[in-house]
Amino acid sequence: MIGVAIKMIVGDKLKYFGLIAGIAFASLLVIQQASILVGLTHQTGAFIRDTNQFDLWVMDPQIRFSQDTIPLTDGTLPRVRGIEGVEWAVPMYQGFLRARLPDGTRQTVILVGLDDATLIGGPPEMARGQFESLREDKALIIDEDSRLQKFRFKQAGTGALDVGDTFDINDTEMKVTGTFKSSKSFFWEPTVYTTYSRAIRVAPRERKMMNYVLVKLKPGADRVAVASAIEAATGAKARTSDEFIKITADYILKETGILVNFAMAVGLGFIVGALVSGQMLYNFTVDNLRFYGTLKAMGASNLRLVGMVLTQSLLVGLIGFGIGLGAGTVLGEVVGKAGLAFLMPWWIPAFGGAAILGTCILAGAISLVRVIRLEPAIVFKGA
Amino acid sequence: MSTAAPSAQPASSQAASGKGLAAYCRGVTKHYGSGSNQVLALRGIDLEIPAGKLTMLVGPSGCGKTTLISVIAGILDRDAGECSVFGRDFSAMGQRERTRYRGENIGFVFQQFNLLPTLNAAENVAVPLMILGEGRAAAVAKGKEYLAQVGLGDRWKSLPSQLSGGQQQRVAIARALVHSPRLIVCDEPTSALDHETGGRVMALLKDVALKNDRALVIVTHDARIFSYADQIAKMDDGRVDQVITGSGITAEARGH
Numbered sequence A: 001m002i003g004v005a006i007k008m009i010v011g012d013k014l015k016y017f018g019l020i021a022g023i024a025f026a027s028l029l030v031i032q033q034a035s036i037l038v039g040l041t042h043q044t045g046a047f048i049r050d051t052n053q054f055d056l057w058v059m060d061p062q063i064r065f066s067q068d069t070i071p072l073t074d075g076t077l078p079r080v081r082g083i084e085g086v087e088w089a090v091p092m093y094q095g096f097l098r099a100r101l102p103d104g105t106r107q108t109v110i111l112v113g114l115d116d117a118t119l120i121g122g123p124p125e126m127a128r129g130q131f132e133s134l135r136e137d138k139a140l141i142i143d144e145d146s147r148l149q150k151f152r153f154k155q156a157g158t159g160a161l162d163v164g165d166t167f168d169i170n171d172t173e174m175k176v177t178g179t180f181k182s183s184k185s186f187f188w189e190p191t192v193y194t195t196y197s198r199a200i201r202v203a204p205r206e207r208k209m210m211n212y213v214l215v216k217l218k219p220g221a222d223r224v225a226v227a228s229a230i231e232a233a234t235g236a237k238a239r240t241s242d243e244f245i246k247i248t249a250d251y252i253l254k255e256t257g258i259l260v261n262f263a264m265a266v267g268l269g270f271i272v273g274a275l276v277s278g279q280m281l282y283n284f285t286v287d288n289l290r291f292y293g294t295l296k297a298m299g300a301s302n303l304r305l306v307g308m309v310l311t312q313s314l315l316v317g318l319i320g321f322g323i324g325l326g327a328g329t330v331l332g333e334v335v336g337k338a339g340l341a342f343l344m345p346w347w348i349p350a351f352g353g354a355a356i357l358g359t360c361i362l363a364g365a366i367s368l369v370r371v372i373r374l375e376p377a378i379v380f381k382g383a
Numbered sequence B: 001m002s003t004a005a006p007s008a009q010p011a012s013s014q015a016a017s018g019k020g021l022a023a024y025c026r027g028v029t030k031h032y033g034s035g036s037n038q039v040l041a042l043r044g045i046d047l048e049i050p051a052g053k054l055t056m057l058v059g060p061s062g063c064g065k066t067t068l069i070s071v072i073a074g075i076l077d078r079d080a081g082e083c084s085v086f087g088r089d090f091s092a093m094g095q096r097e098r099t100r101y102r103g104e105n106i107g108f109v110f111q112q113f114n115l116l117p118t119l120n121a122a123e124n125v126a127v128p129l130m131i132l133g134e135g136r137a138a139a140v141a142k143g144k145e146y147l148a149q150v151g152l153g154d155r156w157k158s159l160p161s162q163l164s165g166g167q168q169q170r171v172a173i174a175r176a177l178v179h180s181p182r183l184i185v186c187d188e189p190t191s192a193l194d195h196e197t198g199g200r201v202m203a204l205l206k207d208v209a210l211k212n213d214r215a216l217v218i219v220t221h222d223a224r225i226f227s228y229a230d231q232i233a234k235m236d237d238g239r240v241d242q243v244i245t246g247s248g249i250t251a252e253a254r255g256h
């Protein structure tokens, strides 16, 4: 009878394709919007992720996200270095500065200054040139994607900034000695790296210049204990990269309204899809009540009919969701290539699928009330 | 009063003359609705349905014919009275047993055919077998055999919408017979068909359905098919007024 149930719904081409299209569309909306939200969230942590080799960021307690650029008080660095369990600690500068390309094109950049001796805190992978080239005179590395997109000459220029080119940051000449591979970032301004001492020289003079102290723990040291010791000694805040990524994401999502907007898109997609598909599934069963009555009269038990209706719900739910998931993945692939945010961790299809299939089964179950209550005697009533 | 077995027949004319009783009713009542909307559809039905015979239920619209065969076929509960089908009382069975018993012993033919529109003819005929648990392939193969018996062997692939009314009713008859039920109930099986097609359907029903001592109960308005009956029960206002047999049937058919 499962075969009969499948033929009942598959044979009704118009309703069948309508149902599948509705469910597929709802699934696509839910999956796609959720994946973009996750992708955007992930992108907010790009700067933090593009660093390596250390365990804690020490920062001003008021910092809300990774581009907040609030400097630390003098003396933080030596105090951190004096704390038990700290293997080493190095400074990092971060500031928004104006750059001017050779053709006069203006571009705001985030200049990051890395500890001169160790170059700790830099991006993990170079696209062209050597990371150590930062030690050369005027050296600066820029990221390869920004080079091609944001560091383009706009005025009578040709092409993009290249390795070997020079340009000004805050009226100081810098030379591109290499490019690095960056994670796609939520933030617009390109991040460029130089050494700490050079960054301090380039940047406008302020009383306090050091934004972060990057800390490596001694092997076996208790991270939490060291972090609170640092906080007690300096009045600063010590965070792991994961913690820093999280507060950045939370702040950006809330502050920009992205979270609310996407949550609404996901919710609306789901509700509209659920209402339309649920209604169609319900109607499908009700339209077939006469035939369920006939089957009942001919000896089909309620349990059998429950199995039939739920089979139909699951069938269209699975096919519809499958198509929606496939379309969502393809779409994600396309927009991902175009550089847009799209990240689909396993739990998006898992929860999305559970929600969509759950809705289909619920609609089937509601319509089943009519089937179970059905008096088989209706079969003798006129059409 | 015992209702245990067919042998416990009340002494009556039909039972005495025939091979046995498929079903009987004694004082069966049934109402619909409640309060001022209450309708007494059956007001004490006494009727015997002999095996191996074609019984017709006739009477004016609203007299309770459909209600009566619904009770006899076990798809509607009676209020009171006795009713037994092959010695079993549907009211004494649980829901599951009743459904099962109905599936095994009763075949249905409907005025509107009630064929599943997305199944082909052979699959439609096979449905009662599948309900009883037979595998799909075997059931459909048997469905084709029965289609051949009603003269539609070459149309087994057709969907109901591709068949004429008469052909659809023949498919429905094959479906009512495929699982060899002992009682077949038909509500107005010819009223959606023209006279000639209706006659052919009746001839077929009488021919294939009455084999093996099956009992056939047909509700009809259609006086032109009265001549196919072995007994005619005339109903009025929830009662069986008169049971006509033998030469009375010819007179009845001519009278209309």
Ligand SMILES: Nc1ncnc2c1ncn2[C@@H]1O[C@H](COP(=O)(O)OP(=O)(O)OP(=O)(O)O)[C@@H](O)[C@H]1O
Pocket (backbone or CB within 6 Å): B032, B033, B039, B040, B041, B060, B061, B062, B063, B064, B065, B066, B067, B068
């Ligand atoms: N489900 C129902 N609810 C309320 N009243 C009903 C219902 N079914 C039938 N009735 C009433 O019961 C009475 C008998 O109905 P039934 O359908 O058995 O008549 P019938 O002899 O088959 O009529 P027809 O020849 O028009 O088919 C009628 O008065 C009808 O209105």
Ligand SMILES: [Mg+2]
Pocket (backbone or CB within 6 Å): B065, B066, B067, B187
């Ligand atoms: Mg009727």
